[in-house]
Amino acid sequence: xxxFVLLKRTFDTEEKIAIANGRIQxxxxxxxxxxxxxxxxxxxxxxxxxxxxxxxxxxxGNEDAEKQLRTALAMGxxxxxxxxxxxxxxxxxxVTTAKVLAAYLKEQEPDxxxxxxxxxxxxxxxxxxxxxxxxxxxxxxxxTNLEIDGDKATxxxxxxxxxxxxxTTLPLLVTAQQGLNEPRYPSLPGIMKAKKKPLEELELxxxxxxxxxxxxxxxxxxxxLPPKKEAxxxxxxxxxxxxxxxxxxxxxxxxxx
Amino acid sequence: MSRKVLVVGEVRDGSLxxxxxxxxxxxxxxxxxxxxxxxxxxxxxxxxGKDMIQYGADRVAVVxxxxxxxxxxxxxxxxxxxxIESEKPDGILIGHTALGKDLAPKVAAKLDAGLISDAxxxxxxxxxxxxxxxxxxxxxxxxxIITDGIIFATIRPNNISPLEKDESRTGDIExxxxxxxxxxxIIKEVVRKVxxxxxLSEAKVIVSGGxxxxxxxGFKPLKELADxxxxxxxxxxxxxxxGYCDYSLQIGQTGKVVTxxxxxxxGISGAIQHLAGMSNSKVIVAINKDPEANIFNVADxxxxxxxxxxxxxxxxxxxxxxxxxx
Numbered sequence: 001x002x003x004f005v006l007l008k009r010t011f012d013t014e015e016k017i018a019i020a021n022g023r024i025q026x027x028x029x030x031x032x033x034x035x036x037x038x039x040x041x042x043x044x045x046x047x048x049x050x051x052x053x054x055x056x057x058x059x060x061g062n063e064d065a066e067k068q069l070r071t072a073l074a075m076g077x078x079x080x081x082x083x084x085x086x087x088x089x090x091x092x093x094x095v096t097t098a099k100v101l102a103a104y105l106k107e108q109e110p111d112x113x114x115x116x117x118x119x120x121x122x123x124x125x126x127x128x129x130x131x132x133x134x135x136x137x138x139x140x141x142x143x144t145n146l147e148i149d150g151d152k153a154t155x156x157x158x159x160x161x162x163x164x165x166x167x168t169t170l171p172l173l174v175t176a177q178q179g180l181n182e183p184r185y186p187s188l189p190g191i192m193k194a195k196k197k198p199l200e201e202l203e204l205x206x207x208x209x210x211x212x213x214x215x216x217x218x219x220x221x222x223x224x225l226p227p228k229k230e231a232x233x234x235x236x237x238x239x240x241x242x243x244x245x246x247x248x249x250x251x252x253x254x255x256x257x
Numbered sequence: 258m259s260r261k262v263l264v265v266g267e268v269r270d271g272s273l274x275x276x277x278x279x280x281x282x283x284x285x286x287x288x289x290x291x292x293x294x295x296x297x298x299x300x301x302x303x304x305x306g307k308d309m310i311q312y313g314a315d316r317v318a319v320v321x322x323x324x325x326x327x328x329x330x331x332x333x334x335x336x337x338x339x340x341i342e343s344e345k346p347d348g349i350l351i352g353h354t355a356l357g358k359d360l361a362p363k364v365a366a367k368l369d370a371g372l373i374s375d376a377x378x379x380x381x382x383x384x385x386x387x388x389x390x391x392x393x394x395x396x397x398x399x400x401x402i403i404t405d406g407i408i409f410a411t412i413r414p415n416n417i418s419p420l421e422k423d424e425s426r427t428g429d430i431e432x433x434x435x436x437x438x439x440x441x442x443i444i445k446e447v448v449r450k451v452x453x454x455x456x457l458s459e460a461k462v463i464v465s466g467g468x469x470x471x472x473x474x475g476f477k478p479l480k481e482l483a484d485x486x487x488x489x490x491x492x493x494x495x496x497x498x499x500g501y502c503d504y505s506l507q508i509g510q511t512g513k514v515v516t517x518x519x520x521x522x523x524g525i526s527g528a529i530q531h532l533a534g535m536s537n538s539k540v541i542v543a544i545n546k547d548p549e550a551n552i553f554n555v556a557d558x559x560x561x562x563x564x565x566x567x568x569x570x571x572x573x574x575x576x577x578x579x580x581x582x583x
Contacts, residue, residue: 011393013509013510013511013529013530013533014528014529014530015529016396016529017393017396017397019397024392024393024397035511036511093371094362094371094372095365095369095371098366120393120394120510120511121392121393122392123374123375123391123392123393123394124362124372124374124375125358125362125374125375126361126362126365126372126374127362128362129330129359129362129363129366130362130363130365130366132363133362133363133366133367134366138330138331138441138442139330139363139442140442141358141359142355142358142359154445155442158355158505159355159447160354160355160456160457160458160505161450161456161457161503161505162447162448162449162450163447163448163450164327164444164446164447164448165444165445165446165447165448166442166443166444166445167442167443167445168441168442168443169441178504178507178511178512179504179505215405216371216404217369217370217371217372217403217404217405217406218371218372218373218401218402218403218404219401219402219404220399220400220401221387221400221401221402222399222400223392223397223398223399223400224397224398224399224400225396225397225398226395226396226397226398226536226537229536229541229554229555229557231553231554231556232541232553232556232557232558232559233557233558233559234548234553234556234558234559234560234561235558235559235560239560239562239566239567239570240570242560242562242567243560243567243570243571243574244574246542246558246560246571246574247571247574247575247578249558250519250540250542250558251578254519254539254540254557254558256462256518256519256539256540257462257486257519257575257578
């Protein structure tokens, strides 16, 4: 089975956000594999181990993403591909990323493509379904279980707490939701092996794409921090009195109950 | 600049979700005096057209088909594309729900259009429509415009106020023939995990528990408080990781991002990853034994105390209030 994982490098969840000159500051920030993409890597490895085949991890970004690709290889993926568009593309959005990924994937004859359902930075959640549409294959988003039998797949989809059991066919794209699996930590031998696994770097040219083919259709005009919340009122006195006071405050001052 | 805007309504259990009315209000802003056309997709949904009109739509386009009884990206995208084909709109808005998140990017890719996901506010400014959306799970915000082609966005529930219902409003409700072809993914079964209670993303009140609830049973008093307030129960990653509750309840940067009117955090320390998911709630109450807990820094009101003592007292006190004000 020819399995591909769509991976994004993101800020660590514990990072605070600072803005200077209208941009998010990334100096010294810790980066991780987008947590939802980690589920995707794990699922791909499990499917390969059960069905045979190969797992290729793909990212669109710049050379800094090499570290996250190596981590995925250390978890057990077989190959990595970095599509470096930094020098080719001035501005990008989900249209750009999806078209770049689709241009690469359509030459690979994938059986299964797995991504995270959303990235924790930009959180558009668009790239997976867009790629599937561009490739003309079915997709299921926010999945919590995946079973493959020949060219049939039975997928459990999380729908705001409810679960849908969906039957579909390969080739298929799915996006991972929390609960799909428990991603493994890279082992020491895994980390050693990862250094020797192939990591291919591609540019737009290699995909027969020009910058104008992947032009974004949206633009960010302003980035700002939410207004800082002033520390509120910590109540005092007997607990029973505090509770009474709280209810009055919520009713009369905040008017939310 | 007046525009024609499609607003896709979302039907659940036979009625429209609130987010559909909120999205109509957003559609009015995008339309700038132009026409807001509601879109209803399903097997028997035409009767709900009047609700869309009473909440501000000028008319409604309906696609009905047996194959559209439950949502599928193939079926619903064919239906929506048929309406787009016949209406040729300048804008399309959908709620940022499980349905909208799944459907909108596919349709956008088909139209080769940009898409602004998860907008919490919309304003018109000159020739552009400016959407505000949270990034980094609400640690920051961005304002975004569509630079080329159709204006396409998904609208986060619970952020834009719906218009007043006006029962005197009338408008055409017409059926569009979409000729739905075979679906490649079929729903075999739906397992309702959260059949009781209010959906987290739309809840006006959320009572949320952290590691401090200590066990699955520890959520019971929180559930009772949520019930009295007509709200939903949520949880921190700590509580989910410890196995006290299902991951579908998780609020935070991984998990759901919520903006209720009232968020009551019980036994939650306030890790950055959790704050990202809830700190834009309108009013935050923190109940925690540890006076140094970070959650007090974002709370409007705090009680330092044992949640197992405070929460039941709070439930009783609110019951009393409901009796007096009833």
